[in-house]
Amino acid sequence: MELSKTNNKDHYIKAHVLEGKTWYKDYLLVIVIAVLLIVFTVLNPQFVGIDNIFSILNFASLTGIIALGMTIIMIISGIDLSGAVIANLSAIISVYLVTKGINNLLIILTISILVAIVASLINSILVVYIKIPSFIVTIATSAVFQGFCRSIAFGGAGVIYPKKLPHGFVFLGTHYLGKLIPMPVIIFIVTVFIMIIIIELSPLGRKMYAVGSNPEVSRHVGIEVNKVQIYGFLLAGLLYGIAGIIMSSQYAAAMVGMSDGYLFPAVISILLGMIFLSLKFANIKGTFISAILLSILVNGFTMINLPFYWKNVVQGLLLISVVIVLSTGKRESV
Amino acid sequence: MDDENDQVKEVTQEISEGKYLYKENKLKKLFITYGLLIFTIVLFIIFSILNPVFLSQRNIFNLLSQGSAIGILALGFTTIVISGNFDISFAANAALVSIICPILIEDLGVPLLIAYLISMVLAIIVSIINGIIIVFLNVPSLIATFGMSNFLFGISNWITKGNYLCFPYILPAYKIIGKGKIGGVVPVALLIFLIITFFVIVFLEISYKGRQFYVVGSNLQAAARVGINVKKIKFQAFFIMGITAGMGGLIIGSIFETADPAVGTALLFPPVIVALLGAVFLKEGIPNVLGTMVAAILMSGISNGFVLLGYTLWVKEITEGVILIFSVSVISILKPGGLPSVEM
Numbered sequence: 001m002e003l004s005k006t007n008n009k010d011h012y013i014k015a016h017v018l019e020g021k022t023w024y025k026d027y028l029l030v031i032v033i034a035v036l037l038i039v040f041t042v043l044n045p046q047f048v049g050i051d052n053i054f055s056i057l058n059f060a061s062l063t064g065i066i067a068l069g070m071t072i073i074m075i076i077s078g079i080d081l082s083g084a085v086i087a088n089l090s091a092i093i094s095v096y097l098v099t100k101g102i103n104n105l106l107i108i109l110t111i112s113i114l115v116a117i118v119a120s121l122i123n124s125i126l127v128v129y130i131k132i133p134s135f136i137v138t139i140a141t142s143a144v145f146q147g148f149c150r151s152i153a154f155g156g157a158g159v160i161y162p163k164k165l166p167h168g169f170v171f172l173g174t175h176y177l178g179k180l181i182p183m184p185v186i187i188f189i190v191t192v193f194i195m196i197i198i199i200e201l202s203p204l205g206r207k208m209y210a211v212g213s214n215p216e217v218s219r220h221v222g223i224e225v226n227k228v229q230i231y232g233f234l235l236a237g238l239l240y241g242i243a244g245i246i247m248s249s250q251y252a253a254a255m256v257g258m259s260d261g262y263l264f265p266a267v268i269s270i271l272l273g274m275i276f277l278s279l280k281f282a283n284i285k286g287t288f289i290s291a292i293l294l295s296i297l298v299n300g301f302t303m304i305n306l307p308f309y310w311k312n313v314v315q316g317l318l319l320i321s322v323v324i325v326l327s328t329g330k331r332e333s334v
Numbered sequence: 335m336d337d338e339n340d341q342v343k344e345v346t347q348e349i350s351e352g353k354y355l356y357k358e359n360k361l362k363k364l365f366i367t368y369g370l371l372i373f374t375i376v377l378f379i380i381f382s383i384l385n386p387v388f389l390s391q392r393n394i395f396n397l398l399s400q401g402s403a404i405g406i407l408a409l410g411f412t413t414i415v416i417s418g419n420f421d422i423s424f425a426a427n428a429a430l431v432s433i434i435c436p437i438l439i440e441d442l443g444v445p446l447l448i449a450y451l452i453s454m455v456l457a458i459i460v461s462i463i464n465g466i467i468i469v470f471l472n473v474p475s476l477i478a479t480f481g482m483s484n485f486l487f488g489i490s491n492w493i494t495k496g497n498y499l500c501f502p503y504i505l506p507a508y509k510i511i512g513k514g515k516i517g518g519v520v521p522v523a524l525l526i527f528l529i530i531t532f533f534v535i536v537f538l539e540i541s542y543k544g545r546q547f548y549v550v551g552s553n554l555q556a557a558a559r560v561g562i563n564v565k566k567i568k569f570q571a572f573f574i575m576g577i578t579a580g581m582g583g584l585i586i587g588s589i590f591e592t593a594d595p596a597v598g599t600a601l602l603f604p605p606v607i608v609a610l611l612g613a614v615f616l617k618e619g620i621p622n623v624l625g626t627m628v629a630a631i632l633m634s635g636i637s638n639g640f641v642l643l644g645y646t647l648w649v650k651e652i653t654e655g656v657i658l659i660f661s662v663s664v665i666s667i668l669k670p671g672g673l674p675s676v677e678m
Contacts, residue, residue: 079476126659132666133673135476139422140662143603144655150648264484271477309491316485320467320478327473 029276029289033296040300047303054182058250059262060295061188062087062243066259067266067287068195069120069239074270074282075199076212076232077127078134082119082142083240084263085149088256090116090244092149095160095254103166112248113241119145120237121230128229149256158256165252173249184246191239195284198235208232209281264315265294271322280326370615370625374632381639388642395521399512401634402527403585408605408612408630409534410578412621415609415673416538417571418551419468419475422602424579426486427460429598431583433490436501436593439508446507454580460486461576465569483598490595498594512588523585530581534574535623547571548620603654608633610661619669633657 040047066083073080094112102108119141126137153160175183199205207228210218215225243262248254272293273286301311382388407424414421431453438449464482468475501508514522538544549557550567558564582605586597611633612625633654640650665673 126663130663130666131670132662136662136673137659139606140655140658142655143658144652147648147652147655150651154646154648267477267480307492307496309488309496312484312488312491314488316481316483316488319481319484320473323473323477323481324467324471327471 029272029286029293033289033293036293036296036300040296040303043300044303047300052299052303056295056299057182057185059299060292061182061184062246062259063262063265063269063295064188064288064291065191065239065243065246066262067269067291068191068284069236069243070266071270071273071282071284071287072195072199072208072232072236072239073134074212076208076229079267080123080134080138080236081263081267082123082138082145083236083266084259085142085145086116086119086237086240087244087247087262088254088259089119089145089149090241091248091254091258092152092160092256094245094248095162096152098162098165098169099160105166105168108166108169109245112245113238116241116244117234117237120233120240124230124233127233128226146256153254153256159253160255161253170249170252173246173251184250187242187246191242192284192288199284204228204231213281261298264312264319265291265298268315268319268322269294271319271326275322275325368615370611370628370632374628374635377632377639378635381635381642385639385642388639393638393642395515397634397638399521399523399585399589400638401630402521402523403512403582403589404601404604404608404634405527405627405630406530406578406585407582407601408608408626409530409623410575410582411605412609412612412623412626413534413538413547413574413578414475414571415613415621416551417547417568418554419568419571421461421464421475421479421572421575422606423460423464423479423483423486424575424582424605425600425602426483426490426598427457427576427579428583428586428601429595430460430486430490430493431457431580432587432590432597433493433499433593433595435584435587436504436508436591437493437499440501440504446505450584453584454577457580457583458573458576461572461579462569464575465572468572469565469568483602487595487598490598494593494595498592498596500592502591504591509588509591512585512590523589526581526585530578531623531627538623552620603658604633604637607654607658607661610665611657614661614664614668619665 037048046052066087070080070083073083090112093115094108097108097111123134123137123141126132126141127134150158172183172187177183177186199208207218207223208231210221210223211225211228218228219225243259247258251258269287269290270282272290273288274280274282276286276290297314298311301314378388387393407428410424411421434456435449435453438444438452439446444452460482464475464479467473467478467482511522511526516522516525536544538547546557546562546567549560549562550564554564557567582601586601587593590597608629609621609626612623612627612629613619613621615622615625615628617625636653637650640653662673
C-alpha cells in the first residue's frame with residue numbers, strides 16, 4: 001500500500017523525513033553564502049579582512065537574535081514587526097538607567113530585559129485575547145514603543161550618551177572571548193542552540209507549531225492555545241531584550257532608530273528560511289542561516305560602495321521574490 | 335414527566351412574551367455609530383479653547399489642506415481594506431509621485447498637465463504591479479506591499495541621490511492644488527478631496543459594482559459562489575488605490591514644494607489610522623467612506639492641535655499608535671475576522 005504523501009503543513013513529522021528529493025534545498029543557502037563571499041571578495045579584497053568579518057558577524061548576531069524572536073511569533077501566529085523597536089527600547093532603557101546613576105550591572109540588564117518582555121506581553125494580550133491579527137497589532141505597537149523611546153531619549157535629542165559606565169557594561173557588546181570571537185556571536189550561537197532545543201525539539205515547541213497552523217484543532221486536542229501563544233511572545237520578548245542590551249553595550253550609548261536597520265533583514269531572514277529549510281513553515285535553522293546570508297549581503301553592499309538606497313531596492317525586490325516563491329503552490333484563495 | 339411538561343410550558347410562555355428576542359442595545363449602537371462625530375466636535379471645541387489660534391482661518395486652511403491629502407490616501411486604503419487586502423506601500427508610492435512631478439516640471443521642462451498625467455500613470459502602474467503580485471500570484475498583501483514600500487523608498491532615494499530637493503522657483507501653477515484658494519477661502523485640496531469622496535461614495539456605497547467590494551471583503555467564499563469575479567474586484571481596488579496615491583502625492587508635493595523620500599514614512603500612518611478609525615464609525619467594524627471622512631478631519635485636527643499646543647513629536651506618535659490599537663481592538667471585537675490576516 002502506498003502511503004499518500006501529504007504536501008502541506010504536517011508539523012508532527014520532521015520536515016526532512018518527507019523531503020527526500022529536495023536535499024539540495026538545505027544546502028542551497030550555504031552555497032549562495034559561499035558565492036556571495038567569493039563575489040564580494042573579488043570586488044573588494046578587504047571584504048575578508050578581519051575587521052570586516054567581525055562587522056558581518058556582529059550584524060548577523062543582532063539581526064539573527066531579533067529574527068529568532070520574530071520566528072517564534074511567526075510560528076505561533078503571524079508577523080511581529082515591532083521586534084526591532086522593542087530591542088531599541090531595551091537599549092534605551094539600559095542606558096537611561098546608567099544616566100540615572102544605577103551602577104549595578106545585573107539590575108540594569110534585568111530591568112532592560114524585563115521591559116522587553118513586558119512590551120512583548122502587551123503585544124500578546126492584544127493578539128491572544130482581543131484576537132487582532134498580529135501584524136496590525138505590531139505595526140501599531142511599534143509606533144507606540146518608538147514613541148516611548150523618543151520620550152525617554154528626549155533630552156538628548158534622541159541619543160543617550162552616558163559619560164560614565166558601570167564596570168562591565170561594554171562586556172557583552174565588545175569583549176572578544178579568547179581574544180578571537182566577539183561576545184555577540186557567542187550569545188547568538190548559544191541562543192540558536194537553546195531555541196532549537198525549545199522550539200524544534202521540545203513538546204512546547206511542537207505545541208507552538210500546532211497552534212500556529214490550526215488553533216481550533218489544537219484546542220480540541222487539548223493544547224492550551226492561549227498559554228502556548230503567550231509563552232511564545234514572552235520568549236520572543238526575552239530575545240529582543242538580549243538584542244537590545246547587546247546594542248547598547250556595543251555603542252556604550254543608545255539612539256532612537258538604532259535598530260531600524262535590522263528589521264527588514266530580519267523579516268527577510270524568516271521568510272527565506274521558510275523556503276529553503278523546510279516545507280514552507282517558519283523554523284529556527286532557516287532563520288539562522290538566512291540571517292548570516294542577509295548580513296553578508298548588506299555588508300557587501302557597503303564594501304563595494306553602493307549608495308545606501310540600493311540596499312532598500314534590493315531588499316524590497318528580494319522580499320517580494322521570496323514571498324512569491326512561498327506563495328506558489330498554495331491553493332488559490334478562490 | 336409532569337415536571338418536564340411544566341418546564342416546556344414555562345419556556346413557551348417566556349418565548350411568546352418576547353423574553354428571548356434579540357434586543358439591540360440601543361445606547362451602545364448609538365455610541366458606536368455617532369461617537370466619532372461627537373468626539374471630533376468636542377475635541378475641536380476643546381482645542382479652540384486651549385489655543386484660539388486653532389480656529390483662525392489660516393490654521394483651518396492648513397488643517398484642511400493637509401487633511402485632504404491624507405484623506406484621499408485614506409479613501410484608497412479604505413477601498414483596499416474593504417476588498418479584503420492591505421497595502422502599506424501607498425505612502426512610498428505617493429512620495430515617489432511627489433518627487434517625480436516637480437523634477438519633470440523643473441528639470442525636464444515638461445508642461446504641467448503632462449507632468450501630472452505622467453505622475454498619475456506612474457502611481458497607477460506601481461499599484462497595478464502590487465495588484466498583479468497579490469491577486470494573481472496569491473502573495474499575502476501585507477508582506478508584498480511591505481517589500482514594495484521598501485523598494486519604492488530605495489528608488490525615491492536613488493532619484494534624489496539620498497537627499498531631499500527643494501524647488502523654490504517652481505512654476506506658480508504647481509502650487510495651486512496644494513495651496514490655492516477658491517474665492518480666497520476654500521482650499522483647492524479640500525475641493526479635490528470632496529470630489530473624490532463623492533465619486534467613491536457613489537461607487538462603493540451606492541452602485542452595484544461597489545457593493546461587491548464589501549461582499550468580497552467580508553466573505554470571499556460567498557462572493558465567489560454568488561458569481562462575483564473576486565480577482566477582478568480585488569484588482570480594481572488596487573487600481574483605485576493607485577489613483578488616490580497619485581492624487582495624494584501630487585497634493586503633498588504641492589504643499590511642501592520639496593521632493594523628499596522621508597515623506598513616505600510620514601504619510602503611512604495617518605491614512606491607515608483614519609481608515610481603521612473610520613471603520614468604528616457608522617458600520618460597526620467595516621471600513622466605510624463616511625467614517626473615513628470624519629476620521630480624516632479628526633486626525634488632522636489632532637495633529638494640528640498638538641502642534642499648536644506645543645506638544646513634542648513623540649506625543650503625537652504615541653497617540654497615533656494608541657488610537658490605532660483602539661480602532662483595531664474595537665473592530666476585532668465588533669467584527670471578529672474583520673481584519674485580513676496573513677497566512678504563510
